[in-house]
Amino acid sequence: xxxxxxxxxxxxxxxxxxxxxxxxxxxxxxxxxxxxxxxxxxxxxxxxxxxxxxxxxxxxxxxxxxxxxxxxxxxxxxxxxxxxxxxxxxxxxxxxxxxxxxxxxxxxxxxxxxxxxxxxxxxxxxxxxxxxxxxxxxxxxxxxxxxxxxxxxxxxxxxxxxxxxxxxxxxxxxxxxxxxxxxxxxxxxxxxxxxxxxxxxxxxxxxxxxxxxxxxxxxxxxxxxxxxxxxxxxxxxxxxxxxxxxxxxxxxxxxxxxxxxxxxxxxxxxxxxxxxxxxxxxxxxxxxxxxxxxxxxxxxxxxxxxxxxxxxxxxxxxxxxxxxxxxxxxxxxxxxxxxxxxxxxxxxxxxxxxxxxx
Amino acid sequence: xxxxxxxxxxxxxxxxxxxxxxxxxxxxxxxxxxxxxxxxxxxxxxxxxxxxxxxxxxxxxxxxxxxxxxxxxxxxxxxxxxxxxxxxxxxxxxxxxxxxxxxxxxxxxxxxxxxxxxxxxxxxxxxxxxxxxxxxxxxxxxxxxxxxxxxxxxxxxxxxxxxxxxxxxxxxxxxxxxxxxxxxxxxxxxxxxxxxxxxxxxxxxxxxxxxxxxxxxxxxxxxxxxxxxxxxxxxxxxxxxxxxxxxxxxxxxx
Numbered sequence: 147x148x149x150x151x152x153x154x155x156x157x158x159x160x161x162x163x164x165x166x167x168x169x170x171x172x173x174x175x176x177x178x179x180x181x182x183x184x185x186x187x188x189x190x191x192x193x194x195x196x197x198x199x200x201x202x203x204x205x206x207x208x209x210x211x212x213x214x215x216x217x218x219x220x221x222x223x224x225x226x227x228x229x230x231x232x233x234x235x236x237x238x239x240x241x242x243x244x245x246x247x248x249x250x251x252x253x254x255x256x257x258x259x260x261x262x263x264x265x266x267x268x269x270x271x272x273x274x275x276x277x278x279x280x281x282x283x284x285x286x287x288x289x290x291x292x293x294x295x296x297x298x299x300x301x302x303x304x305x306x307x308x309x310x311x312x313x314x315x316x317x318x319x320x321x322x323x324x325x326x327x328x329x330x331x332x333x334x335x336x337x338x339x340x341x342x343x344x345x346x347x348x349x350x351x352x353x354x355x356x357x358x359x360x361x362x363x364x365x366x367x368x369x370x371x372x373x374x375x376x377x378x379x380x381x382x383x384x385x386x387x388x389x390x391x392x393x394x395x396x397x398x399x400x401x402x403x404x405x406x407x408x409x410x411x412x413x414x415x416x417x418x419x420x421x422x423x424x425x426x427x428x429x430x431x432x433x434x435x436x437x438x439x440x441x442x443x444x445x446x447x448x449x450x451x452x453x454x455x456x457x458x459x460x461x462x463x464x465x466x467x468x469x470x471x472x473x474x475x476x477x478x479x480x481x482x483x484x485x486x487x488x489x490x491x492x493x494x495x496x497x498x499x500x501x502x503x504x
Numbered sequence: 505x506x507x508x509x510x511x512x513x514x515x516x517x518x519x520x521x522x523x524x525x526x527x528x529x530x531x532x533x534x535x536x537x538x539x540x541x542x543x544x545x546x547x548x549x550x551x552x553x554x555x556x557x558x559x560x561x562x563x564x565x566x567x568x569x570x571x572x573x574x575x576x577x578x579x580x581x582x583x584x585x586x587x588x589x590x591x592x593x594x595x596x597x598x599x600x601x602x603x604x605x606x607x608x609x610x611x612x613x614x615x616x617x618x619x620x621x622x623x624x625x626x627x628x629x630x631x632x633x634x635x636x637x638x639x640x641x642x643x644x645x646x647x648x649x650x651x652x653x654x655x656x657x658x659x660x661x662x663x664x665x666x667x668x669x670x671x672x673x674x675x676x677x678x679x680x681x682x683x684x685x686x687x688x689x690x691x692x693x694x695x696x697x698x699x700x701x702x703x704x705x706x707x708x709x710x711x712x713x714x715x716x717x718x719x720x721x722x723x724x725x726x727x728x729x730x731x732x733x734x735x736x737x738x739x740x741x742x743x744x745x746x747x748x749x750x751x752x753x754x755x756x757x758x
Contacts (some may be wrong), residue, residue, distance in 0.1 A: 150622075154622045349623055350620060362594065364558075365594045366596075366607075368579075369582060371616050
């Protein structure tokens with residue numbers, strides 16, 4: 147049963163299974179384990195970014211395609227929901243319409259970019275995606291009449307998904323039984339479905355072909371696989387999943403703006419999540435996303451605490467000042483890539499490999 | 505002779521002013537093993553690349569079972585029955601040996617676009633892969649990654665990929681190059697078996713004359729990209745063209 151759900155892709159390491167189980171349980175019961183707005187925000191963010199990083203890993207880690215347009219696809223999903231909710235009557239219909247429209251648009255744009263540039267060298271594709279993503283980001287911030295420009299759009303989602311809607315009296319384990327809770331489970335469930343769907347795809351015959359193409363595209367073509375078609379399809383699928391993740395994020399935030407859904411910083415974040423967690427394994431994307439979001443959210447606080455406890459010592463409190471958090475985040479990344487070149491997952495799997503087997 | 509399985513008509517490729525393959529017309533029948541010989545740089549591998557679609561022809565045609573495939577992609581030609589092994593080992597290095605062959609079986613079964621089933625739930629593809637590995641005596645290494653294999657074993661795997669493809673035309677480009685004396689027979693015996701099966705055309709680029717003598721039904725000689733000789737092995741080997749191509753004109757004259 148579990149094998150089927152995970153598409154036969156078992157973690158293959160006790161430590162890794164444990165880490166994944168902890169992440170899953172913490173996210174699944176986040177509203178009850180960590181009551182409070184901020185921790186719920188973080189949990190929702192982690193869920194969405196796991197789906198987003200996993201969809202990026204399908205391209206980068208499995209198909210070996212470097213793209214810088216992934217946030218653009220994420221943004222298409224987010225803006226799709228925002229624009230539909232803004233322009234249609236409040237209810238579930240605009241949410242569904244916006245989500246589908248965003249995913250379709252993302253897949254269509256990916257198809258066009260892919261057909262134009264995937265048959266040539268990889269670097270060319272990367273540059274095209276960068277150019278298109280920059281152009282779209284500028285467009286989004288300039289077309290303020292439609293997209294709200296730099297301010298973004300705040301929109302209303304169905305009442306059933308807001309804190310104003312209470313479906314039961316009282317509290318359960320410290321969590322209010324309101325629409326916010328339902329909204330969280332929509333985000334969590336949606337992300338889980340995207341993740342498990344991608345897990346199936348990478349372990350399907352199609353996923354195996356992608357790995358073959360990553361290894362040796364010349365030979366993949368020679369044994370009868372049309373490389374361009376496979377790469378393009380992988381790009382479209384990855385884009386559509388990113389858009390779905392974007393829609394979930396927009397529904398959760400009830401807001402979209404260039405900073406939350408289009409910014410290049412998000413692209414860098416996603417890239418780091420995949421690399422830190424371990425390319426070519428979706429579990430890596432999940433771990434990377436969790437680590438990065440946690441670090442971004444809580445590192446400042448940890449540092450503030452550390453600075454306080456070391457207040458009497460020379461230099462240390464200055465170094466540990468919360469304002470320096472980006473410095474420490476950067477150092478953490480460098481260290482993690484230096485010590486885990488194959489990502490956290492690669493490291494954990496290596497640890498249990500019996501001697502003598504390669 | 506029955507209809508040829510593979511035929512090239514005036515096949516030519518130019519790189520700028522250099523004509524690498526020069527109007528080569530040749531037909532290859534079923535059950536026939538043709539050795540392609542010629543000095544280094546004569547255009548043997550380029551001729552192979554034109555046939556299997558890795559390079560586009562400047563002029564001429566490639567016909568596969570009477571069908572013009574000159575403009576078809578390499579993958580299309582593979583599905584139409586053209587199987588090509590490469591001179592420099594050209595595999596999927598970080599995948600396992602079995603997975604390398606399984607990918608070929610999967611391509612043959614046209615299941616590459618199936619993204620909803622688990623690849624491990626297609627036992628017939630795994631069986632096909634294991635069968636091909638058995639024929640090249642690589643079964644015991646099936647779970648190794650390719651990069652851990654010796655050169656000789658990688659060459660055998662290269663042949664196994666072709667076996668799994670079950671093509672109409674087998675194209676071997678120096679299949680035993682760099683293999684040790686005790687490894688080469690595995691591959692050569694296998695080629696002899698394929699020949700005995702009949703039904704397919706086998707093209708073999710080879711330098712070792714003793715191999716050619718035992719296996720080939722026919723030899724074609726390429727020299728400076730052009731077809732210099734075509735005929736029975738004994739007759740071709742004795743001819744002046746071969747002597748000249750291999751030994752140089754001066755010595756042949758002596």
